Structures are given as structure tokens and as C-alpha cells.
Amino acid sequence: MKSxxxxxxxxxxxQIVIDGITSLLEGNHNIHIVATxxxxxxxxxxxxxxxVDILLTDIAMPAMSGQDLAKQVKANFPAxxxxxxxMSGQGHIVNAMIEESEISGYVLKNIGKEELIHAIxxxxxxGIYFSEEVLNELQRFSNMQKExxxxxxxxxxxxxxxxxxxxYSNKEIANQLxxxxxxxxxxxxxxxxxxxxxxxxxxxxxxxxxKLI
Numbered sequence: 001m002k003s004x005x006x007x008x009x010x011x012x013x014x015q016i017v018i019d020g021i022t023s024l025l026e027g028n029h030n031i032h033i034v035a036t037x038x039x040x041x042x043x044x045x046x047x048x049x050x051x052v053d054i055l056l057t058d059i060a061m062p063a064m065s066g067q068d069l070a071k072q073v074k075a076n077f078p079a080x081x082x083x084x085x086x087m088s089g090q091g092h093i094v095n096a097m098i099e100e101s102e103i104s105g106y107v108l109k110n111i112g113k114e115e116l117i118h119a120i121x122x123x124x125x126x127g128i129y130f131s132e133e134v135l136n137e138l139q140r141f142s143n144m145q146k147e148x149x150x151x152x153x154x155x156x157x158x159x160x161x162x163x164x165x166x167x168y169s170n171k172e173i174a175n176q177l178x179x180x181x182x183x184x185x186x187x188x189x190x191x192x193x194x195x196x197x198x199x200x201x202x203x204x205x206x207x208x209x210x211k212l213i
Contacts, residue, residue: 005032006124007051011043011069012058012085017109021056021085024113031120040064040072047077054104054123059086059093067093070101081123085109089134091141092211105129144210151194158212160187165204165213 008031012018018036025031034050037043041064043055055073059066070082081104084097089108097103104123107116108131119129130138153161156177163173170184177184197203207213 006030006053006120007032007034008054008056008120009034009043009046009050009052010036010056011038011040011061011066013038013061014058017058017085021116024116028117031117040066040069043069044072044076047073047080052077052080054081054083054120056083056085056120059084067097067101070097070103074101081105083107083119083123083129089131089137091137091139091144094130094134094138095141106134107131108133141211147210153191153194153212157187157191157194160184161191161203161207162213164188164200165207 008025010018010021010033012021015038018038022033022036025033034052035043035046037046040057040061043057047055057066057069061069064072066084066086070084073080073082082097082101083105084094084103085107086093087109089106094106097106105119105128107119107129111119111131115131122129159177160173163176168176170181170188173184174181192198192203195203195206197206204213
């Protein structure tokens with residue numbers, strides 16, 4: 001018979017973070033920590049041999065990121081629910097993990113014990129849980145996507161923005177894209193107009209804020 005406890009596994013490349021989460025959850029009678037690991041590759045091997053309900057995974061890990069790990073878990077262990085843990089809830093990362101890995105939650109590492117336990121229990125009961133800060137970032141990302149659709153930058157214009165960010169001159173951009181310098185100049189004028197910027201610094205700032213580069 002399957003245990004009534006929530007079996008969780010934790011992966012984070014910093015052992016001190018694992019120790020901290022373990023300490024927070026110690027003494028909770030509803031949650032059982034089945035295993036921990038400091039790399040995505042190790043946790044995948046562990047999941048083959050253990051009954052896990054929820055995987056708590058860090059996002060920024062070397063060798064295999066939390067995003068890549070989540071994709072592997074979804075493909076190989078679809079019954080395991082994923083709760084992402086991160087220092088920051090960047091909207092584009094959260095959105096990608098929702099769409100590609102169907103994660104059940106995303107929380108920041110600054111949350112307290114009660115919120116973490118609440119997130120785990122809610123997910124175990126079939127719900128989802130995202131920290132308020134993460135939801136705000138998702139909304140901001142969604143707004144930026146809508147804004148990008150409104151300004152209607154073409155793929156060629158985005159390509160030129162990327163080259164401008166690399167400090168290419170008009171002549172170098174023209175040579176790279178096999179177009180004339182005059183065409184590059186026209187594209188630049190349209191780009192500045194659409195993004196409502198009037199300097200290269202302002203354009204690059206806009207591009208970073210809107211995840212164009």
C-alpha cells in the first residue's frame with residue numbers, strides 16, 4: 001500500500017540549500033524526504049529507484065539546468081509533480097517551464113516554512129502554487145509579449161537589433177545579412193520608431209527588457 005505521506009525529492013547544486021529545506025520540513029508528519037541530490041543527472045537516477053510524488057528542483061544548476069531537468073522528468077516520470085525553486089522568478093523562464101514541462105508550482109527561495117509546506121501540500125492534492133512575486137513576473141512577461149506583438153517587429157528587425165547589440169556597424173550588418181547599407185539604415189529607422197527609442201543604448205535596454213536578445 002502506498003504511503004499516505006507526500007514523498008518528495010530535492011535537487012539543488014548547493015548542499016547548504018538542501019540542508020536548509022530539509023531542516024524546514026523536519027518534523028512535518030505529512031511530508032517524507034525520500035532523497036536529495038546536487039545534480040540533475042543524479043536525481044534522474046534516484047527517481048528510477050524511488051517512489052516520489054513531488055520533485056523540488058533548483059533552476060540555475062550547472063551541467064543540467066532545472067528547465068532541462070523538468071523536461072526529462074515530464075518525459076520519463078510523468079506522474080511526478082514539479083515544484084521549481086529559484087532566487088528569481090523570471091517570467092520567460094517560468095512561462096517556458098509551464099508550457100514545456102507542465103510544472104505544478106514555482107516559488108522563490110526567500111519564502112518561509114509555512115508557505116513552502118502549503119505549496120507542497122496543495123500540489124500533492126492536485127493543485128498548483130506560484131509565489132506572488134512569480135505571478136507578478138508572469139504578468140509582466142505576458143504584458144511584454146502583447147507589447148511586442150503590438151509593435152510588430154519583424155524577424156529581420158530583431159536580427160538587426162541583435163547585431164546592433166554586438167556593436168556591428170551598418171556596413172558590417174549589411175555584409176552579414178547580404179543586404180545594402182541603405183536597407184540597413186531603413187531598418188534602423190523603423191526599429192527606433194517602433195520601439196519608441198532614439199539611441200542605441202535605449203534600444204538595447206528595450207531589447208533586454210523585452211527578451212529580444
